Amino acid sequence: MKFKVSAPGKIILSGEHAVVYGYPALLSAVNKRLTITQTGAKHEVESGIPIGCGMGSSAAFAVAFSALDLVTKKQQLDLERINKEAYRIEKKIHGNPSGGDNTISTYGGYLWYRKETESLKLFKNLETSPRLRGLFIINTGKPIESTGEMVSYISSRYKTRKKYIDAIFREMEKITREFLSMTSFKELIKQNEILLEKLGVVSDQTKNVIRKIEKIGGAAKISGAGGKKENSGILIVYHSDQGKLLNFTKKNNIDISKLKLGEKGVRIE
Amino acid sequence: MEVKLINIGTPERPVMIPEEAIKLSTKEGEEWWNMLASGSAILELEDLDKLLELSKGDEV
Numbered sequence: 001m002k003f004k005v006s007a008p009g010k011i012i013l014s015g016e017h018a019v020v021y022g023y024p025a026l027l028s029a030v031n032k033r034l035t036i037t038q039t040g041a042k043h044e045v046e047s048g049i050p051i052g053c054g055m056g057s058s059a060a061f062a063v064a065f066s067a068l069d070l071v072t073k074k075q076q077l078d079l080e081r082i083n084k085e086a087y088r089i090e091k092k093i094h095g096n097p098s099g100g101d102n103t104i105s106t107y108g109g110y111l112w113y114r115k116e117t118e119s120l121k122l123f124k125n126l127e128t129s130p131r132l133r134g135l136f137i138i139n140t141g142k143p144i145e146s147t148g149e150m151v152s153y154i155s156s157r158y159k160t161r162k163k164y165i166d167a168i169f170r171e172m173e174k175i176t177r178e179f180l181s182m183t184s185f186k187e188l189i190k191q192n193e194i195l196l197e198k199l200g201v202v203s204d205q206t207k208n209v210i211r212k213i214e215k216i217g218g219a220a221k222i223s224g225a226g227g228k229k230e231n232s233g234i235l236i237v238y239h240s241d242q243g244k245l246l247n248f249t250k251k252n253n254i255d256i257s258k259l260k261l262g263e264k265g266v267r268i269e
Numbered sequence: 270m271e272v273k274l275i276n277i278g279t280p281e282r283p284v285m286i287p288e289e290a291i292k293l294s295t296k297e298g299e300e301w302w303n304m305l306a307s308g309s310a311i312l313e314l315e316d317l318d319k320l321l322e323l324s325k326g327d328e329v
Contacts, residue, residue: 012307019308020317027308052296054303094301095274095285098311101304113308147302148293152321225306 003071004269006035007063007105009049010056011137011223011236011259014176014192015113017154017199018169024114026176029104031260034060035269036068050139053233054147054224058093059101062086067266082106082266108265112180134242135259138220138235138249140206143227150201150225157200168195186219186238193221201226206235209254213237216248272297277319284316291324 008029015025034047034057049057066085067077086102104111143150158165175192178184193210196202202210202222210220218239226232236259239245249256275291278284289297304310305317312320 016307020305020312021314025308052300052303054307054309056309058300059309091285092274093272093287094304094310095287095290096311097304098309101309115308115311146293147299147306148290148321148324151302151306151317152324155317155321225303 002037002039003068004035004037005064005067005071005266006033006269007060007067007266008033008056008108008263009060010101010104010111011234011261012054013110013223013236013261014179014188015172016196016222016224016226017151017201018172018176019113019115020151020154021158021166021169022115023169023173024112024176025100026179027100027104027111027113028261029108029110029263029265030055031258031263033263034064036061036064038068038072050234053142055234056101056105059086059090059097060105062089062093063102063105063266065089067268071268077266077268079106079265104265106265109262134239134245135261136237136239136242136245136256137223137259138209138237138254138256140209140222140227140233140235141231143203143225143231143233144229145227147225150227153228154199154201165199168198171195186240189219189221189236189238190214193219196222196226200228201232203228203230203232205230206232209252210235212252213239213245213248216244217241218245277316277323284312286310286312286320290320293324 009032013026019025032048037044051057063086066082083106090097100113213220220235220237222232223234223236273288274285275288276283290301292298
C-alpha cells in the first residue's frame with residue numbers, strides 16, 4: 001500500500017534579526033513542499049525546500065513525518081496532534097525551537113510570531129490569504145559569512161549602538177504590522193529593505209541587484225540573516241510586470257523562481 | 270535522526286542547543302543559526318551572549 005503526504009516550507013516576510021530581540025516577525029508558508037512517500041517499509045523523501053537557508057525544511061520533514069504516521073494508522077489528519085508531535089521532533093533536533101516553523105508547516109497560511117520570554121511565545125495564525133501575483137525568489141548565493149557571524153555582528157552592534165538598532169527594529173515592527181493588511185506590498189518591501197541595509201546585513205553586491213530591480217519598477221528585500229561581504233542569500237522580489245522582471249533576470253543570468261505565499265499546510269497527496 | 274544536544278544554561282534552567290550550533294561553519298550549525306535569526310529557534314539574550322562566546326574561534 002502506498003501513502004503520500006506533503007508539508008510546506010516557509011519564508012520570513014518581515015522581522016529577521018529583530019525577532020531575536022523580542023520584536024515580531026511575519027512568516028508565510030510557501031509553494032515549496034517536502035513530500036514523503038511510504039510504500040510498504042520503504043520511505044522516499046522529495047523536497048523542493050532549500051536546506052539550511054531558513055526556509056523550514058526540517059520542520060516540514062517533522063510535520064510530514066508526523067502526518068504520515070497518522071495516515072498509515074488510518075487515522076484522520078488531526079492538525080493539533082501533528083503540530084505537537086512535529087514540535088517534539090524539532091525539540092529533539094534543535095533543542096529550543098520556537099515552534100513557529102512546525103506551526104506554519106502544519107496549518108499553512110501566515111503566522112505572526114513574537115517572543116516575549118523563552119517560555120512565553122505568541123503565535124497568531126492569520127486568516128488573510130491574499131492572491132498576490134508577481135512575487136518571486138532570487139537566490140543571490142550563499143553568503144561568505146556564516147549566519148552565526150551575522151547574528152554575532154548584530155549582537156555587537158546592539159550592544160554598542162542599542163538606541164539606534166532599537167529604533168531600526170521599531171520601524172521594522174511597524175512594517176511587519178503593515179504587512180498584515182497585504183496592501184502596498186511593493187512599498188513595504190522597499191522600506192523593509194532600507195532598514196535591513198541600515199542594520200548592515202546586505203552586501204553592496206546585493207544592493208546593486210536590488211537597485212536595478214527598483215529601477216525597472218520592482219522591489220526586493222533579503223529574507224533571512226543576509227550577508228554583508230558578497231552574497232546575501234535569498235531575496236523576495238515583487239514586480240507588477242512579471243515580463244519586465246523575467247527579462248531583467250534573463251539578461252543578467254539570475255536564477256529566479258515564482259513564489260506563492262499563504263500556501264496550504266500539511267496534506268495527503 | 271541522532272542529534273547531540275548540549276546544555277548552555279544551568280542544571281536548574283537548562284538551555285538545550287545542538288552541539289553543532291557552536292561550530293558556526295558546519296552545515297548543521299548554519300541551519301540552526303538561520304533558525305535563530307528568523308525566529309524559528311529561541312534564546313534569551315544572556316544565553317545568546319554565552320553561545321556567541323562559546324562559538325568564538327569558529328568564525329570565518
